[in-house]
Amino acid sequence: MKRLMKYLVMFLCMVVWASSCQDNDLVESKKTGVDLSRPVKTNLSFGVPESHEVTVTRAGNSESDILSTGVRIYVFDMNGNYLSTQDILGENLVDVNEDLEGHHYEARNVTLYVGSQRVYALANITRSGYFENATDLLDRLEENAVEGGESSFLETYYTLANSTVDDQTYPQFSGGYMPLSGVGDVTVDARGDTDDIVRMKRLVAQVKFIVNTEYSIPNTDRKAVFTPQTYTFYNIPKQGLILENKERTTDFPEDNAGNFYNAIPENFGVISETTKQATFEKFVPESIRQGQKTCGDDYDKREAFEGQGDIRNGIMLLSMECMLY
Secondary structure, three states: OHHHHHHHHHHHHHHHHHHHHHHHHHHHHHHHOEEEEEEEEEEEEEEEOOOOOOOOOOOOOOOOHHHHHOEEEEEEEOOOOEEEEEEEOHHHEEEEEEEOOEEEEEEEEEEEEEEEEEEEEEEOOOOOOOEOOHHHHHHHHHHHHHHHHHHHHHOOEEEEOHHHHHOOOOOOOHHHOOOEEEEEEEEEOOOOOOOOEEEEEEOEEEEEEEEEOEEEOOOOOOEEEEEEEEEEEOOEEOEEEOOOOOOOOOOOOOOOHHHEEOOOOEEOOOOEOOOOEEEEEEEEEOOOOOOOOOOOOOHHHHHHOOOOOOOOOOOEEEEEEEEEO
16 A cells, blocks of 8 residues: 555656646747747748849749758747757758749748747858858858847848959859848747748849930920940948848948948940930849948838939949030
8 A cells, every 4th residue: 555655646746747847848938939849840931032133043944043052041939049050952942933022932841849930041142152251151140149049140240252342343143143031930830830931032132224315305395415424333331231130220330431332433335326225233232221321221112112313322423424405
């Protein structure tokens, strides 16, 4: 009888201990949004935008750049605590479809947790030729994530390639690879299913100007004709945040002359005799920061902007000859 009572007491203690652990896990899950005791394999969706002028996939190639280079994701709980880093490559990354919003991809066999977590994604970082020491950039992202969590991770900035800055020119891309970054809040159920999507954004904009070289003066029979000669861009940032941080209200790095450069003037191309237009287009860093020397604080607004004479913050200067007749 004593032995039976001993086992009964031991059994009850084990039940109480197990219940306590479950309660602790439940409390922790409510605090962080995820249940770390329940990792699951899931399929995660990515969206990659198509621009008016920029295609982030290779022309004439059925496999896009994001498929050939893969995606790296960083996972945090909803309190900003670092959980994991994962590289998604090869057969685990598939092209699902394409619509007006761009390409949609699916990453398979990604390890997430039951509950809600925040997933950041990067693509084409080491292959683009856009960054100075891209490998070091990835190392700093990892270090900041592990040591300082999400807040430190978001403070990681990139530096343009030295050749771009030293030559006072514009970013070029190896093989057409466009650097991308994105974020999404992802909720996974107990079966490992999620309907959420991580939306990627370009770190680079393609700016295209169309200059009409003839202009009819209203209410007269006169015309203004001018010949654009050179163009240049001012205040191009040498550094920038690699990930969008909606909580930041100031520029980073701090706004001073040393963090910006001016491109050398370039000549216009041939003016079309048919359309009477001169055009030029360049890649410039896509600023996802707040501050006076940016093109706006909202990616989607900038993506939709098609300027009609609105230069916005004096980023460009034209040199031209003009005459009336």
